[in-house]
Amino acid sequence: SAVISQKPSRDICQRGTSLTIQCQVDSQVTMMFWYRQQPGQSLTLIATANQGSEATYESGFVIDKFPISRPNLTFSTLTVSNMSPEDSSIYLCSVEAGIGRAYGYTFGSGTRLTVV
Amino acid sequence: GQQVMQIPQYQHVQEGEDFTTYCNSSTTLSNIQWYKQRPGGHPVFLIQLVKSGEVKKQKRLTFQFGEAKKNSSLHITATQTTDVGTYFCAVPRGGSEKLVFGKGTKLTVNP
Numbered sequence: 001s002a003v004i005s006q007k008p009s010r011d012i013c014q015r016g017t018s019l020t021i022q023c024q025v026d027s028q029v030t031m032m033f034w035y036r037q038q039p040g041q042s043l044t045l046i047a048t049a050n051q052g053s054e055a056t057y058e059s060g061f062v063i064d065k066f067p068i069s070r071p072n073l074t075f076s077t078l079t080v081s082n083m084s085p086e087d088s089s090i091y092l093c094s095v096e097a098g099i100g101r102a103y104g105y106t107f108g109s110g111t112r113l114t115v116v
Numbered sequence: 117g118q119q120v121m122q123i124p125q126y127q128h129v130q131e132g133e134d135f136t137t138y139c140n141s142s143t144t145l146s147n148i149q150w151y152k153q154r155p156g157g158h159p160v161f162l163i164q165l166v167k168s169g170e171v172k173k174q175k176r177l178t179f180q181f182g183e184a185k186k187n188s189s190l191h192i193t194a195t196q197t198t199d200v201g202t203y204f205c206a207v208p209r210g211g212s213e214k215l216v217f218g219k220g221t222k223l224t225v226n227p
Contacts, residue, residue, distance in 0.1 A: 031213060042204065043159065043217045092158055096213065104149050104161030105215065 001097035002027050006108030013083055013115050020079045021111045023093035028073035033105070034066070037090040046091075049076045083115045118143065118209045122218030130226050135192040137221035139205035146208055148188045149215070150179060154201040162190075195225050 005024045013019050023032065034046040046066055047057045055068040069077045080087055091111045097103035122139045129135055139148065147166045151159040163172055165181035165188060172179045176199075178191045192199055202222045206215040 033214070042219045045214055045216075048214065097161060102164055102166075104151070104164055106161070107158040110158045 001103050002029060002095050002106045004093060004095065004106055004108040006093055006111060008111055009109060010112040011114070013113065015084050015115055017083055018079055018081045019083065019111075019113060020077050021091050021093075022077050023075070023108050025074045025095055029095040030073070031095070032070065032076045033094040034068065034076075034078045035092045035094060035107075037092060037110075039089070043092065046078070080113065083113075085115045088113055088115045118207060118216045120148075120205055120207050120216060120218045122205055122221060124221055125219060126222050126224075128224045128226065129195050131197060132194050135195050135199070135223055136189055137203050137205075137223075138187065138189050139207075139218050140187045141207060142186070144185045146185075146211070148181060149206045150188075150190050151204045151206060151217075152201050153204065153220070157201075159204060192223075195223070197225050197227050199223060200225050 003026045007022055011019055032049045035043040036046050037043050045058050046061045047055045047068055049055045049068045049070040051070045051073050057063060065081055067079045091113060093108045094105045097106040120139050120141050127135055147164055149164045150162040152162055153159045163179050165179055168185050169183045170181040176193045180189045188205060190203055200223060202220040204220045205218040209216050
């Protein structure tokens with residue numbers, strides 16, 4: 001199944017700055033998903049990144065705040081822009097683990113972001 | 117939009133006791149997936165259920181999909197400290213590849 005390398009694993013950032021999170025997959029995948037997991041909470045989908053087209057954002061998330069790049073079928077970045085303490089969360093990328101949903105989805109190890 | 121209710125939110129058990137978490141949907145599901153997230157870790161896929169009334173086992177874990185495909189359960193027999201973590205169910209939103217996650221059940225095990 002697909003393996004994802006996500007970095008950074010954690011960061012502490014000043015408010016007003018931006019952080020770019022990277023996910024590298026060891027195989028080509030059509031869609032990559034970006035999630036946010038606030039402390040002690042469930043996963044919330046931020047956006048879906050397709051290679052060659054604009055990312056599609058979920059309600060409550062906008063491109064200006066969370067710009068996404070998807071330059072090829074194995075790589076994507078999510079930027080958290082103009083950060084505030086409310087952005088402190090774990091950010092995860094995810095892809096289908098294999099052909100067909102029987103393998104579920106693989107997640108990156110997550111980026112634990114603290115905004116101070 | 118698609119929602120799935122998961123209960124209980126927390127469960128604390130003594131090692132050796134059984135544990136069950138439940139997920140319920142108001143609509144018929146095409147499938148349901150289960151994930152485990154260890155403390156400080158990321159979600160890890162456990163299983164997918166597709167067929168009405170399906171029951172699957174993985175060692176001490178038993179997964180069930182309801183006859184109406186609107187509910188599912190994960191049962192752990194004789195919990196061990198290695199079972200600690202949060203268990204999430206996840207369902208596809210509409211006919212898409214996007215997943216909607218339940219709120220999760222956080223399991224703690226007292227040795």
